[in-house]
Amino acid sequence: MNTRDRIVSAAAEVMHDRGLARATTKEIARAAGLSEAALYKHFRDKIDLFLAVLGERGPTQLGTVVARLAERAGADPLDQVLREVVRAATDFYQQSFPIAASIFSERTLFEAHRAALHERGAGPHKPGRALAAYLADEQRRGRLHPAADPAAASSMILGACLERAFLGHFAEHPTDPDEFATTLVRTLLTGLAPAQPPTQATPGRQPGQAEPRE
Incomplete structure (x- = not known):
């Protein structure tokens, strides 16, 4: 080392x-x-x-997942991509809470921390913006309802991850991460599905879900 x-x-x-x-x-x-x-x-x-x-x-998967969102738009199944985002974001928030929470206890320290992140072009807003841009791209491709707000959808996803990570520190038996990701994405896509899917959907397949392989 x-x-x-x-x-x-x-x-x-x-x-x-x-x-x-x-x-x-x-x-x-x-x-x-x-x-x-x-x-x-x-x-x-x-x-x-x-x-x-x-x-x-830390849980570096979030940075990797977010960095690849743009190239995956229109290529990978929407539900698969969002499940990966949910898993990575939840892990990131859960593991970073113990480190970062203390900066909120002192206003001067927090302001200095925020300014330093801004100077470096970093900050907690980055994943949300990248996810919103990805969802907007998918919307233009007809894979999300045209009336949906990509920024609001991004906030809903990451907000749910943040809540689960926070409450997970108090729960004796937190929900299974994969189950949480699947349920969250399924619920979200049910509400954001386009009125007329861009491709013929397989009966019983959830909105945005990958076509089954032969």
């Missing part, structure tokens, strides 16, 4: 244990067995470390 990986691993451990607000670069450097100066050779500040932890030690 190289020096950078040691720092990211130590940051992930400290941030999970103490939260982003209480984690310090000095403590992270100590956990990595390095000086604080060595840490700054690889990372600009704690926000850079936070983004590295989310991208490299």
